[in-house]
Structures are given as structure tokens and as C-alpha cells.
Amino acid sequence: MEGNLMLKKFDLAKIKTFLLGSRTSYGMVFTVVLYLLLLAIGFVYLYPLLFMFVTSMKSPTDLLNPMVQWVPTGVYLGNYEKAFRVLAYPTTLVSSILVSVLPSLITAAVCSLVGYGLARYRFTGKNIVFALILATFIIPAQNTVIPQMLTYKDLGLLGNIFALLLPAMFGQGYRSAIFILIFYQTFQSLPKVLEEAARLDGASDLKIFFQIALPAALPAFIISIIFSTVWYWNETYLTVIFLEGGIQTLPMQLAKFTQAYQNLYPPGMVNIFDRLNEAVKLAGTFLNILPLLVMYFVLQKWFVESVERSGVTGE
Amino acid sequence: MTERKPFRFRGIGLRTRENLYGYGFVFLWIIGFAVFTVVPLVQTFLFSLNQVTVTATGIDLLPVQWANYARALVTDPNFVQLLIEYAIETLVSVPIVIIFSMIIAMLLNLKFKFKGFFRTIFFLPVVITSGPVIQELTAQGATSVPGVTNTAAITEFLAQMPGYLRNPVEYLLTSFILILWFSGVQILIYLSSLQKIDKSVYEAASIDGASAWESFWKITLPSLSTTTIINAAYTIITLSHFSENKVIKYIYGQTYAVQGGIGYSSAMSFLYFFLLLLLLAVTFLVLSPRRERRR
Numbered sequence: 001m002e003g004n005l006m007l008k009k010f011d012l013a014k015i016k017t018f019l020l021g022s023r024t025s026y027g028m029v030f031t032v033v034l035y036l037l038l039l040a041i042g043f044v045y046l047y048p049l050l051f052m053f054v055t056s057m058k059s060p061t062d063l064l065n066p067m068v069q070w071v072p073t074g075v076y077l078g079n080y081e082k083a084f085r086v087l088a089y090p091t092t093l094v095s096s097i098l099v100s101v102l103p104s105l106i107t108a109a110v111c112s113l114v115g116y117g118l119a120r121y122r123f124t125g126k127n128i129v130f131a132l133i134l135a136t137f138i139i140p141a142q143n144t145v146i147p148q149m150l151t152y153k154d155l156g157l158l159g160n161i162f163a164l165l166l167p168a169m170f171g172q173g174y175r176s177a178i179f180i181l182i183f184y185q186t187f188q189s190l191p192k193v194l195e196e197a198a199r200l201d202g203a204s205d206l207k208i209f210f211q212i213a214l215p216a217a218l219p220a221f222i223i224s225i226i227f228s229t230v231w232y233w234n235e236t237y238l239t240v241i242f243l244e245g246g247i248q249t250l251p252m253q254l255a256k257f258t259q260a261y262q263n264l265y266p267p268g269m270v271n272i273f274d275r276l277n278e279a280v281k282l283a284g285t286f287l288n289i290l291p292l293l294v295m296y297f298v299l300q301k302w303f304v305e306s307v308e309r310s311g312v313t314g315e
Numbered sequence: 316m317t318e319r320k321p322f323r324f325r326g327i328g329l330r331t332r333e334n335l336y337g338y339g340f341v342f343l344w345i346i347g348f349a350v351f352t353v354v355p356l357v358q359t360f361l362f363s364l365n366q367v368t369v370t371a372t373g374i375d376l377l378p379v380q381w382a383n384y385a386r387a388l389v390t391d392p393n394f395v396q397l398l399i400e401y402a403i404e405t406l407v408s409v410p411i412v413i414i415f416s417m418i419i420a421m422l423l424n425l426k427f428k429f430k431g432f433f434r435t436i437f438f439l440p441v442v443i444t445s446g447p448v449i450q451e452l453t454a455q456g457a458t459s460v461p462g463v464t465n466t467a468a469i470t471e472f473l474a475q476m477p478g479y480l481r482n483p484v485e486y487l488l489t490s491f492i493l494i495l496w497f498s499g500v501q502i503l504i505y506l507s508s509l510q511k512i513d514k515s516v517y518e519a520a521s522i523d524g525a526s527a528w529e530s531f532w533k534i535t536l537p538s539l540s541t542t543t544i545i546n547a548a549y550t551i552i553t554l555s556h557f558s559e560n561k562v563i564k565y566i567y568g569q570t571y572a573v574q575g576g577i578g579y580s581s582a583m584s585f586l587y588f589f590l591l592l593l594l595l596a597v598t599f600l601v602l603s604p605r606r607e608r609r610r
Contacts, residue, residue: 031427038422042436048457048492049439055455110343117340121333129341136352140556140591142566142584146577147358148351150374170347180344205336234445237558237567254447278455285451289443296442297435303442304434304503 056080056283060273079283082274086261087253087284093291096233096249103164104228107173108221114171115183115220116209120195137177141237149241159246164238174235179224186220187213222302230292250288257284363581374577383582393565394583398590400482401562405554405594407483408494412550413543416498420505421535441499446558449493453559458493497553501546508542509535540604547598555591562587 020027026034055063059076062068083089114133118126148167149158157163167173171180195208203211236251243249253260261276296303338345363384366377387394423434452458469488473481487494512535520530554560566583569575 026425026427034422034425034427038433041419042433044492045436045440045495048452048496051455051457052452113340114344117337121337121340123334123337123341126337129345132348133344136348138552138591138595139352139356140563140584140588142563142580143359143588144352144355146362146570146581147355154373167347167351169343170351171344172347172351205339209340230442234443234448235558236446237563251445251447254451257447257451281451282455285448288445288448292442296439300435300438304431304438 052282052286055279056083056286058279060277060279063277063279079279080287082261082265082280083284083287086257086264086280087250087287088248089287092248092250092253095247096251096291099161099164099239099243099247099249100229100232102161103168103173103232104225106165106168107171107176107179107228108224110169110171110173111176111179111224112183112214112217112221113209114180115185116187116213118180118184119187120192120213133177133180136172137175145238145241152242159243161243161247163242164232173228173232174238175228175231179228182220182224183217186217190216226295226299226302230295233292250291254284254288257281359581359584362578363585365578367577367581369577379578383579384586386579387583387586394562394586397562397565398587401555401560401587402590402594403483404486405551407487408497408554409547409550409598411487411494412498412501413547415495416501416546417505417539417543419498419502420509423502423506424509437502438499440496444496449557449559453490453493458496459489459491497550500553501550504542504546504549505539508539512538537604540602544599544602547602548595551591551594551598555587555594 018027019029054070054072056079057076058068058072059074059078062072062076065073117123118130152158152160152163157166164173168176190213194212198208198212199205233249234251236249236255239247239249240252240255244252258276258281261280265274265276267275361376364378364380366379366383368375368377419437423430423437449458473485476484516534517530520534525533557563562583566580566587569583570577570580
């Protein structure tokens, strides 16, 4: 009798543990709620992208048909063909890559120098330098951009990639402050022992930096370069002011998509199916982020683990 | 007495040496800061005190003292309105971003399968967010809460509201996903500081009978306070620097407008910068730990 009761109690406890969890596991109810919640938020998060992708695959007839919401009636790539031509894709793609990769390589190189100097040497006024670095992150671009633009105009550098490379060479590239902090944190977390040993062996400071500190900071380099590349790619305020008329990047071309489309397909000259519609625009938008998506999925580990690896949050 | 000095300093003192090499490494940045930040900043400020005309040979300055500032704040019918909208939108967005990224970070901090997949999703917008892309998506209505904005009930509800309430609510509805899209970096920052909290503190609390709810308020939240300030500041700065920001677009437009000009837009830039600093200061005051505030 008593044993039976014990058994029942035990079963109940087991079921309860299964559903509600214990100290070691979350339990069924919680797990299901967790996944549902994450999936729902994930869907809302990706909604603009899904909307963009589905719409960009719709043919003009699908667009007009109210029955077609999420599944186009067929695979239609006409929008992409048009967007490809309007964006002048091969040319703008190459200049977008150049305009984002070159400054970011320079930024990473210069920021590693600055970050090392801040992490390894106790010099007078270091705190002031730190405060000023943070200030450069806060100052809006429009408070400094006009005199720069006028200077570049005098030097004949407008529309030239050097307009972006010059500031980067002096640690004033786009969001350089963040990369300086990343390198600062990285070098601070590296043990000093090796460098001190090398110094006792008579190695110069520069040699120590290049041969011991830099190789150890490889993750910081990768993180800085990919983030800088992405941010330079997406930056349009400075690129429009400095490069307009010389270099066309993908986002710049997307910004004047309507105008470029009408140059290729004059509104009065083409039939109704070739007029500019939202499907073509969204195809253009998708082509715009496609290289970034590819880069993201290839390097996703570096992106999402970056904050932990670089210790940017600091203590 | 020379043998007392360690050989590696080669005759110069430790202090001088640290200064020499320290500045050696930071040298490039200091030059750059002077040339690409301080000088243009001062020049922009000088422009803001002048009527600037661009001529074939260069630029002409006509001193007008504070007239550009007065015009922006008093005469211009748009600028102050845009500044107010910007401030309200920022103050609406920041708590949403903070709370949302904190919740997502806490969910992602749990142990479950496919964690990497969800982390990848939540970070994706950081990679693809650029002005023109957002502009296209907003124009096609892809950034509003799915199926909400076009509902008759919502439109009716909005129409009933007083104007000062309607704008933020409308902004919230039409740009909700956009606001969430600005949370990617903040989620990761929260996640990394959540992982730094010592697990044994939670264990000790639960042995003492604390519920999960109590642990959150008494352990998790206080441990995240510094991170919250960093995240709030980051959110404000990225929102304020975003090229689709209406104030930035207005200032940019005025730079090349006939009746605007460089002087006027420079004055507006400084007013905008000042408001940005003010918002940052308010955030710091609100979020800094209570103990310090009472002191």
C-alpha cells in the first residue's frame, strides 16, 4: 500500500520535472515557450528581408494581383536583370569593394599602432588622448565635413579615393575610435612576459611590436577589418560628399535608383510592364546587400563572437 | 654609478622613455586629430558666425555674429520642429533598444540548441543597414509591424490622438522593426557582460531561496548597469549619426540651398551637436547608479 503511493508520487514528480524543469534542465514548457518566442522575434526581425526578397521575385502581373501575397506564381528574374543594368552592377560593385576594403585595411593598421601605444606605455596626457578619441566618436560628421570638403576641392582630391584614405592614414577613419578601443583592449589582455623577455634580449620597441605583439593580435585585426569594411560599405554621408562625381558605390547608386532607371528606361518610351515598380527597386536593394550577406554568412563566426573576443565592453 | 641603471634604458630615464615611445605610437593619431578633426571643427564654427559665399577662387566670409543661430532657432519654421522630433524619437527608441537587446541577450544566454542560428539572425541587420537600403525598405512599408499600420482601427486610433502623442506613436508603429534593427551590437555587448557574471552568485541566491525573478532584479540588473550606460550611449550616437536622420538630411539640404548656405548649415550642425550632447548627458544622469546620484 505504502510502496504504491510512493511510486505514484515519484511518477508525478517525474512528469512535473519533465514539464517544468529542475535545477539541471529547463523543462518542456519553458523550452517550447523559449523557441516560440525566439522564432516569433526572429520572424519580425527578418520580415523586411523576406518581404524584399519575395517582392523582388514578383512579375508585374503578380504585383497587381491581390491574391499573390507571399508566393509569386513563378520564378521571375526580370526585376533583377533591370536592377543589374540600372545599378551598373559590375562597375559599382568593384568600386564599392575598393572604397570599403582599402580604408579599412589602413584603419586597422593605424589603429593597432595607437592601441598599442595606449596599452603599453604610461605617458603624460594619456587620459586626455583617451578622452579625445572618445570625442571623435561623438562629434557628428557634418560638424567637420565642409572644411574638409573645401580643402579636398583645393587639392583636387574630390571624387578620388584618397579623400577617404587620407583621414584613415591618420587614425581618423570612419568609427576609428571603436577600432582603437578594440586594439587597446586586445593588447592589454596579452601577457607582458614575452615582450619583457624580448626587451631583455635587446630587441627594440618597434621590433617587439611587429614581431611579438602584432601576431598575437591577429583576431583583433580580422574583427577590425571586417567591421570597418561593412561600415565603410554602408556609409553614404561622407562617400556622397567626398566621392560624388568620381566614384559610384552601390549604396550611392541605389540612392538615385529612380533617376538612373528613368535614364535607361524613359517613362514615356517603355510599355507599362517596364515602368519602374517596387519589385525592381527591391531587387536593386537586394543586389545592394547581397555581397554583404555573402560576407556575413562566410565570416559569421567572426562577426557574432567579435564582442567576446575583442573584450570591447571592458572592465 | 652607471651600472645601477638597467642596461635597457640606454641612458634615458624610464619616464622620458615611456613618454617618447608612447607618443611615438600615438603620434599619427594626434596629427590626424589636429588636421582632420580640430581644424575643421574650428573652421565650421567660424563659418557658423559668418555668411559664407562660395566663389570661383575660394570662399568669402561676411561676419554676421550669431545671426545664423538666431535664424535657426527663431525664424526657420522647420529646424526647431525637426530637432524636437529627433529628440522625441531618440528618447522613444533608446529604451526600446535597451530593453529589447537585454531580453534577447538573456534568452541567448540560456542553454539550448540552434543558439548560433538565432544569434546570427539577430546580428544580421548590423551588417546590412545603410541609409539607402533603409530608405527603400521604409518606402515600401517593410519596416512597420506586419499588418498593423494599415488596419482601420489603428488609423482611427491615431486620428483621435493629440498631435504631440501621435507623432511618437506613429513613428513607433511605422519604424518598429527599424528600431529593433539598431539593437544588434547592443545584444552582443549585453551577452558578453552576462557571460561574465559569476554563476555561483546565482547558485548561492537560489540556495538562500531567491526566485528567478528576485535574482534578475538583485543580481543581473545591477551587474549590467555599466553596460546599459555604454549601450544607451552607443544607441544615441548611432541613431544621431545615421544618414537617414531627418535633421542631418535637412542640414545637408540647406548646405547647397540658395537661401541656406554653408554658414547657416554650420550653425545648425553645432546646435544639433549640442542637443546630442544634452541627450547623452540626460541618459547618463538617468542611468547612473542611484547611490551616486544621492551623494
